Amino acid sequence: MGLTSAFGIGQNALAAYQAALQIAGQNIANVATPGYTRNTAQLAALAGQSFRVGQLGNGVRIASITRAISESLQARLRTAGSDRSSAGAERSGLARLEGILDPLGDSNLGSLLSEFFSSVSDLQNTPESAATRGIVVNTATRLTQRIQSIRTDLVNQRHDINKDIQTSVGEADRLATQIADLNTQITIAEAGSNGQASALRDQRDQLLGSLSEIFTISVREQPNGAVNVYIANESLIQYGQSFGLKAEIVTGADNLPTAEVRLKLNNGLISTSSGMIDGLVAARDTHNTLQLQRLDSLATGIIQEFNKIHAGGQGLSAFTSLTGTNAVIDSSLALNTADNGLALLPQSGSFFINVRDANTGAVVTTRQINVDLDGIGTDTTLDSLAADINANVPNVTATVLANGKLQLTAADGYSYTFLDDTSGALAALGLNTFFTGTGSVDIDVNALITGNVNYLAAARPTDDPKLFSGDNANAIKLAGLQDLAVAGLGGASLNEFYNSSMAQLAVSASAADGAEQASGVIFDSLTVQRESISGVNLDEEAVNLVQFQRAYEGAARYMQVVDEMLQTLLGLMR
């Protein structure tokens, strides 16, 4: 071995430790960079030459620069990130639902429902009081307005979720494009070297993490360093190409908008089992839709059941002319024909019309009108009902209007009231009803009653068809409705149905809360593990710095010694 080769050892050492110092410096510089994976310089002794006495080394070299990372941990972290993001989005949706429905608040729908029925109950104490009647109308108006505003808020939440989905899908599309680009860059960068393109890979890992928060993805690394990404068996990224994602708004049968996620390439529908999109879809399609449907059922129940009782009662004033609020499409079809305009389908039954002296209010005559809807023989149609009234009820004219509504007009000097409708036909046609509308979208208090509270039917005379102001029989029935089983609500009462809606919300919120916490714990645990493996420890790096610095100093000193030896040798030649 000559001195020249001894220089080589020093030179190699200087180069190796300089590089090692740089790696430590890089690690220190990125100590706070999210997702950064620390690098480690793997030093190895250079093989030397053989002498008779043995091997003499050639110094040291950087054998490799290793990224301290566990790919399986990264995959689990991405899955946990998806789950956490999904649970978070669902919980967030439920939190907003809770804000809209305000189940613990003082003026939630349940309270307003109670307030309304409480005012109806008060009406049975003072049925003659215009003030009490006014309070019933006011509480009913508050109730209907609240139902409508909740529906608006729920629909707005749906719009917002759709917007969130569109934004997230746009973000996912951008991430997919960036990942595809990085695939290309990594493939090129790593093709000419033995090591990995750490920075590019860190960046790609970060992007994959972000993408997995939006969708649950599976990632398969290819031999050339690229990764292929799949969402629910649909290929999103192949090497350097992203097939793209888009979100489209479609309107369903319920007239509600829904954002759907599709691949740009083939328009294929994407469904995902986790990630933010999954959480948003759950918040929209499970929780929001459920509450919308239940709100609608509750509103329909209130309208139909209250009206059925109300229509069979009497107010303080009789009618001289009244037009139903609900129309049929074809007046020649049986009244219980589905999809013929009536939301409430009547059944076989009958009701009475009391024809009165308009001046004294005394009943001149009472006629029973039968509604035959048993499917045997000829069933009652709107046309036949009008004809029956015209044939049998003196001084009252029934007309089927061009718009499909029934109008009843009393002759001069007469008025009329209804009584004891067992068919539901009056409620179905909107005659002598308290509420109008068919559901949460259009529930309202009948303008006839808001205009004149005397039409609020608190009375139900059974023995004597006189209009007694103090008759509270119908008010008692109306007040009792809140606890009566309603067939349209699965046998639950209005109160029970509302409570069960809130119970469902509570259980869902609790479950989502638990899921969010659990997924958070898993994510945190995996993050801790990742940071334990891949994170930079400044103390370690400081030790490395000292070590590499000393090694560098040693190598330099070695070079100096060799130089002095060479100078000594050259001095002999002088």
Place this chain on the structure above:
Amino acid sequence: MSISSAGSLSRVSTSLRTYTLISQLQRSTLQIFQDEQRISSGQRLLSVGDDPIAAEKIARLMKSLEGQDQILTNIRSADGFLATADTAISEISDLLNDAARIASEQAGSLQSTEERTAQASVIEGIIAQLQNIGNRRYQNQYLFGGRNVDVLPLNDAAGRTTFAADQGDRRTVVDFASTLRFNLTTSELFGTREAVIGGDVAFDVQLNVDGRLSELRGANGTGIGLGQVQITETGPNVQFTVDFAGAETVRDVIARFNDAAAAAGSGLTLAINPADGTTLRVTPPGGSGIAISDVGSGTTAADLGIEQTVGAGVAINGLNLDRRMTLTTELGDLGAGGIALPSGMTITNGGVTRTVSFAGAATVQDVLNAINNSGVHVRARINDAGDGFELENLAAGTTLLIGENGGADAATLGLRTLAGSTPLSRLNNGRGIHPVDGNDLRITNANGVAFDVDLSGAVDVQDVLDAINTASTAAGAGVVADIAPNGAGLRLTGPAGPNPITVTSPNPPLSPVAGELGLDVTGTSTVLDGSQVGGFTQTGIFSALYRLRDGLLADDGADITQAGTLINEAQKRVANAAGQVGARSRDMQSRVTQLEDAVAATGTLLSELRDVDFVEAVARFQQAQTALQATLLTGSKTLNLSLLNYLQ
């Protein structure tokens, strides 16, 4: 944040320490924020998701509390009404005591005419005060006016008290699906309806295909339960089931039966039995038998009166379905063949006579309207049994006479003042008749054939008529006794002869009955119409007081005594009414107490679930604060520690 994997870690990076510290800080801060929210709001739950079971219970308890509050409001309102009524009844009782004292004092023969006249004025004052009390209100509602809050219950017309009050119930909700009555009507308090006219004709109301099934009491008297019925046409052995659920009218029942029979290939038909009009009949095709039974525990066939099994060729004739009369019942359905009212009737009340015409009347309501609009203070209605008419005199102390207007309409409706069932004690303004031992009447026909009639033991008018007719038959006199068309007296008819029919008292004994029955008048040879001794006077307090007043003015000791007896009865009734009001009030009070206890218990339960436990919350807040301080302290220490600090 969990550091559950911390134990398995072999290396701690700077970023791990930072991440952990930030997580711990967030957790502590969130905990402090939530505790702060709980303490400031006083609510244990910040979200229903915090404790879904508690949230559901809270909603239920709040609803329960609101319901209890509402019922308390109802009961207190009703109790206020009852308390006011109680005071009024107490005042009525005092006034009646005064009246009873006057009647007792003036009944003897020692009082002067002047004194009695003066006391009559006192009685008039009592009547006026009673009217005022009867018209008293609680808030806007008349205490004794039923559901009618717009019309004075008691009025004064031509010096007599008239009644316009509704006699309906006032009820209030006192529990889930149950109501309690809390009012007293004028008739209950003043006894105005203890006796009424009518109900003498019980109509066997005919079935009508358009009539509601709810009008039928059914074969078992329990209405018609609507369910499934199993029918077998024996012979061809065709079986089918008919579901009557949801049927509304008799027509629906018939249609469902016949439709199901036709669909099953059976020749059985159901119809209203034309033989009586009150039953259903199932007719088989020739040679078939019929078996009809209910399915399971249903009662439909039994209620419809057709649960029978009959042999070949025999029809099932059902049982009477006992249809009730309602306002819409057609006159054609009142009994077989219906009724006709071609002539009208006369009503005389307080000396005012009106002729009521039923021209154009088609329904029960038309008949009632015609009578009730006659303007002579009478009110006709369907009787409680639902099979006839009855009529009350709305004016106190006046005599009401209902008779024919040349026909028999009053008799057809069962509304003549006198009927066979009229007790004899009601005659002569409540004085009755006074038979003696031995014969009371000697009736001589136009041909001089005489017979005696003993009325000992006679209770009602029919007993009198039967006694006369039996004695006449035995004597071969040919005299027939009946109620006169004027509706309030008796009529004797007999064979023509030279002399008028006469009624006298056998002597001895000298019985007053001929006069008391109004038969001591002169008739023709063939007809003797007695005077109208059966005039109807309203029962109750006001009539008794008017009688007392009139007795005092007329200086009539017998009338004063009679009025005193009636007032004593009225006192008992008022005491009874006071007892009823007191019992209802006590019931309300007891419910109030129970409800208040329930409200308190519910409130406690609710508070336990809903309200924050401040001691616990503050302790937790302190704990979280300490944890935050510890985290901050350890964080600031550990993050500042670095080897780099020691490298020079």
